[in-house]
Amino acid sequence: MGLLLNPLKFTKLSKNRQEKIDAAEAKPVKQLGDYLPNRIAKALHPEVQHVVISEIVEHSPDVKSFFFAPDKELGTESLAYFSAGQYLTIRLNVGKAKISRPYSLSSSPKESTEGKYTLTIKRDKDGLASNYVLDNWKVGDKVTVSAPEGVFTYEPLRDASTVIGLAGGSGITPFLSLAKAIADGDEDANLVLLYGSRTADDILFKAEFDALEQKCDKIKVVHVLSGEEKEGFEHGFITADLIKKYAPEGEYSIFICGPQVMYDFVDKEIATLGLRRKFVRHEVFGEYRNPARNEDYPKDVADEFSLTVKIRGEETTIKCSANETILNALEHAGVNAPARCRSGICGYCHSRLVSGEVYVPKSVDGRRMADLDYGYIHPCCTFPISDLVIDVPPETTRI
Ligand code: FES
The missing domain is CATH 3.40.50.80 (Nucleotide-binding domain of ferredoxin-NADP reductase (FNR) module)
Structure with missing residues (x-):
């Protein structure tokens, strides 16, 4: 039986190995984060990146490109590399709302190695985030962005040439x-x-x-x-x-x-x-709107429901209308809810439905079988059809 199939072999150390253990110094081993592969992984997948706006180009009153450099004062020494087609999620406080939005990078992967990211943002007349960004961001402003994310990228093993x-x-x-x-x-x-x-x-x-x-x-x-x-x-x-x-x-x-x-x-x-x-x-960004246009949407749904969310040890109850996503209701009520793609794909908003009934449009239901079995939802593309209680697990609450 090979080593992989026989766990008992690990209990019988070879002489060589035992001697090395006996001869080892009694000082603590290195922190995991000190090892080169872990340092590289952290550089490529930081939890957040602090950046500062270095330049703004106005293409028209409704479209601007924002150039970002690493904010060394806040500890971001360099920018994470990415694949063309990926996006950054930005976080904003607009009035009492705490919102996040994904925007595709318009700069090249090579430019990230030179300390430059570019986001080009167009005004959406109903867009809380795009209007805020276009009307308020200026050179020198500090912004917190996610690591590059997304799968709208060229993959030669899957895609044609x-x-x-x-x-x-x-x-x-x-x-x-x-x-x-x-x-x-x-x-x-x-x-x-x-x-x-x-x-x-x-x-x-x-x-x-x-x-x-x-x-x-x-x-x-x-x-x-x-x-x-x-x-x-x-x-x-x-x-x-x-x-x-x-x-x-x-x-x-x-x-x-x-x-x-x-x-x-x-x-x-x-x-x-x-x-x-x-x-x-x-590439699908953005809030799914008007769920009632779908044939499988239930009949006689009320206009508004109560939504109780348990997050970071706190419990908050707010209102959520039938035609807005749970994520949208949370953000507008000032709840700092986790989100990245806002399209049901990344799973970052993953939350447990404790009680109540929801509607998820089939075209944006990216949940796995285990999510369905254990009652998890993606609030970014889930609509209430009754009063709800949801629980946001700790591992998704870090930003
Ligand atoms: S934010 Fe990506 S699945 Fe909800």
Whole structure:
């Protein structure tokens, strides 16, 4: 029987090993965090990163890029490396609300090694966070961000060698990062980007993409204008025919990032292409809204419920309306609730449903079987359909 299958072998130490133990010094062993692999792991996956805004570029009154440098005063010496397509979660106090939001990095992975991250943020007229950031952040402000997270990244073992990127509005940001990573030689893929904007004036990063196309023949960008016809641009929406027009012979992956209305349209178009499921990837940020539009939403649900949350040893009871997520209600009531992706994917908001009934839209239910068996929910995409009590476990309450 091999060593792995015979645990009793560990009780019979070889002579050699026993001698080494007997000869060892009686001083304490190193702290686990002192070992090189653990230091590297901590640098790549810090619990939080303290950064300071070093520069702001205004693309329009409603879109700005914020450049961040490590805040050495608060102990962040360098920035964690990331894969193109990942996001940072920022934390904000807006009035009494304590909110978090994920934003894709628009800078390249290489720039992170030079101490630079960039987030490009567009105003959402109903967006508490984006409005606050655009109207209040200034150079020199200190910001707390998460480690880079997310799986909207190029993976050569899974993805085809050509990625057709479908972007709408500020959904262009992860593709800018990917294009830079390809041009830098950090990703080995071809990128054909179909970028939908209303007019040519609404296109973000036109000059940057023009320069990247010039620099690297693995990148091609096609601008698709829905609100005007112009020479040198495609006109209309991103359809299956348009994708076929620019797709290579053979296999390709499709990556999509944009507003919900774009997913609703483009998903139907992509379904006609007959691609294998692994070749279609979505980035999905943001609160799921209006659950009652789903056919499986229960009938006769009241408008509002009581929500009791046990978190960090405290118990708080607030109101939660039927059409807002539990996470949204917690944040607006000033409860510092854990969250990252806000889309049911990362599991970071993972909480136990102690009592009550909830509705989770199928399209955003990322829970595992064990979560379902033991009564866990993701408050970021869960709606109340009765009064609720939930418990946020200690391991998810660190920021
Ligand atoms: S915040 Fe990611 S699953 Fe809820």
